[in-house]
Amino acid sequence: ELKVEQNPLFLSMQEGKNYTIYCNYSTTSDRLYWYRQDPGKSLESLFVLLSNGAVKQEGRLMASLDTKARLSTLHITAAVHDLSATYFCAVALNTNAGKSTFGDGTTLTVKP
Amino acid sequence: KAGVTQTPRYLIKTRGQQVTLSCSPISGHRSVSWYQQTPGQGLQFLFEYFSETQRNKGNFPGRFSGRQFSNSRSEMNVSTLELGDSALYLCASRPGGDFLETQYFGPGTRLLVL
Helix, strand or coil, X not given: CCCEEEECCEEEEECCCCEEEXXXXXXXXXXXXXXXXXXXXXXXXXXXXXXXXXXXXXXXXXXXEECCCCEEEEEECCCCHHHCEEEEEEEECHHHCCCCEECCXXXXXXXX | CCCCEEECCEEEECCCCCEEEEEECCCCCXXXXXXXXXXXXXXXXXXXXXXXXXXXXXXXXXXXEEEECCXXXXXXXXXXXXXXXXXXXXXXXXXCCXXXXXXXXXXXXXXXXX
16 A cells, blocks of 8 residues: 655744755655645645656755655745645556545745 | 636535535546545545546545546535545546646535534
8 A cells, every 4th residue: 555654744944944845655656746735725736756866846846756765855945934835745656647645744834 | 728626615514414526627637536635634535537437446435426427527425424524525637648647636625514
């Protein structure tokens, strides 16, 4: 059974600081997603990572994937208050592309 | 293109009742997946439909069922509601023909069971 673990589950940061969220998964996966969820809202897709060594960046967020270590990271650079949200990673297999297994989420609070 | 839409957005039911939730995917998308989100269990996969056929199923009891229509709209039904069914129910759509596709999530239906 595919398991996905994120850490930390809660993260409080000062504006301007850098931090990394980690996502470990238990079995070989074909793709890894990062999503953002604001309170009371749905999931917004941030990144899709498909191959070992993949790196994607959007603004202050950068995601990477190491399939050998079964690890993905979401790095936050110079955090700003608008980044406060819950971030989920999720993995899926190509044979079951419509079924994603999610981590528990990391709730990020960026303080001035 | 219009995004994924879900109706109703909010729903209050009592134990023992049944409920039907609806999801309209992005135009042209043939795959619809359903997820349940609760504070205790997180996001859990319910099922996926593609071209009116259930393609994947999660570990939920038979009280949870779904279907998909020829226009790709999907419904999920929960019978004999329990308090623990209170959750945000999210559907996600994707074209369905290529493993490189991203899922697009709808706004969700928040169900409260009293």
